[in-house]
Amino acid sequence: MAVLIGVLAVVAVVVVCLPIAGGQISADAEEGVGPMMPVSAVREGIGLDAIHRIKANFSLDTLLLAGDVALYYNGHVSEFHPSSVIRRNGSVAELPVGADVGVEIDIGSIRANTSLGEMSLDDFLRHPASRMQAFLVIHRGAILFEAYPGMRPEDLHLWMSSTKTVPSLIVGQLVDEGKVDQQEPLSAYIPYLADKANASALADIKVIDALDMRLGLDVEETQATQRDPSSGIRRVFAAEFGEPNPEGQVLPLRDVLLLLEKLHAPGEVVGYTSAATQLLVDLAEAVENRTWAALVQERIWGKMGAEGDAVVALTPDGLTALGHGLFASRLRDFGRYGMIYTPSASDKSVVSAAYLDRIQTGGRDAVFADGDIFKGGIFGQGLYVSPGRDLVVVWFATTFELGATLFAREVAKALA
16 A cells, blocks of 8 residues: 555445443543543533533644544534635535445444454444544445434534645646646745745745655654644644744744745655645645635535535634645535545546546555545544545544544445
C-alpha cells in the first residue's frame, strides 16, 4: 500500500441507534482527561451545564485529547469558529435501501481484528471504547448498512482531514480546465506569495509540491508536533484558533505561513501537513476570485445531490476558510461525496477520469493495490472509496481507535 496524502468503502438497511451505557460528564474532571461521557450522549442530548463546562475548557490542548471537548466540537464547529454555510441545491440524490434493489448481505456480521479484539462490525459499533458515532456503507448507489451509535442522522459532523480530498479535487479541476499549471510556483497564483515584500520560504514551492505535500518546510504534522507549541504546525493551528504563540502573539494565519522555515528544497521529501492543503485553498480562491464556500458549492456540493447544507469554519478574522479539515456535513452527504469517485456519481463531470487515474496511480496514502482509496481524519473520521466495486464506506467518531478502517477494507473484500 502506498500513501494518498494530498487527495484522497444486513439484508435491509437498519438505521441503528445502538445503546451504550454511560453517564453524564463529570463536573469536577477536566474535559477530555477524566471519565468521558458516552458518545450516545450526543444522540440523546448533552445537558446545558455540560456544554457550558466544555466551552469554558475549550482550547487546542483540550481538543487534541479526543475527549468530551472533541466530542462536542466535532458536531458543533460553528459554535467555536466563524463559519460559512455551503448550501445544498437541486434534487437530492436518492439512496435506496439495499434490500429494495435485491442486495442481500449482512454487513454488520463482517469481522475484523481490531485493537479492541476480534469482533463483528455490530459489536465494534456497540463497544464503548470504540467511540464510533456513525457508519455508512453505500454499494452501487444503495445503502447496505447505516448505524448511528453516537449522533442523529440529521446532525453535522466534522470530516477533519478527510476534507483534504476537497481542495485537492478542486485544484485538480482547475488543472484539467487549464487554469492552473502544476509545475508553476504557488506564487504565480497567490497574490500574497507574489508580493516581494513577503519574501519567504514559500517562494519556490510549486503547485505539485503542495498537492504531494513536499513543501520542504518545518511544518510537518505529527501527534508530537501538534502538541508542541513551538512547532511550525502548532503555530499554524494557533493562528487558526486565535490562540497566542509561545511569544504571546496572536498572529493572522497568513503571517504564520509566511514565517515558516525551510528545511530542504521543495519537491523532495513528503511531510504530511495541513499547511499544504491550506495553500491549495488559497490558490483556488485566488484563481477563481471566489470564496471557498462558493467554490465547494458550485463545483461539488451543488452537483452531487446533497440532502443538507455543509459548514466550513473560518479563521477568527473571518477571511480564510479552514478547508484542510474543519468541514462538517451529515453522514449521508459524506457518503454522497464519496460517490462522486464511483460509477454511481449523480454528476459524472465532478471527477474526471484523468483526475481519478492520477490519485489511483500517484503513489499516495492510502491507495491499495486494487485501486481502492482511503483518507482518514483526526479523531477517527474516514472516507473509503472503491471505484472498481462502486463502493463507499464513511464513518464519524471521536477516538484514536483506528478499527473502522479495518472494517471498511473487510467490507470491500466481501463485496468483491
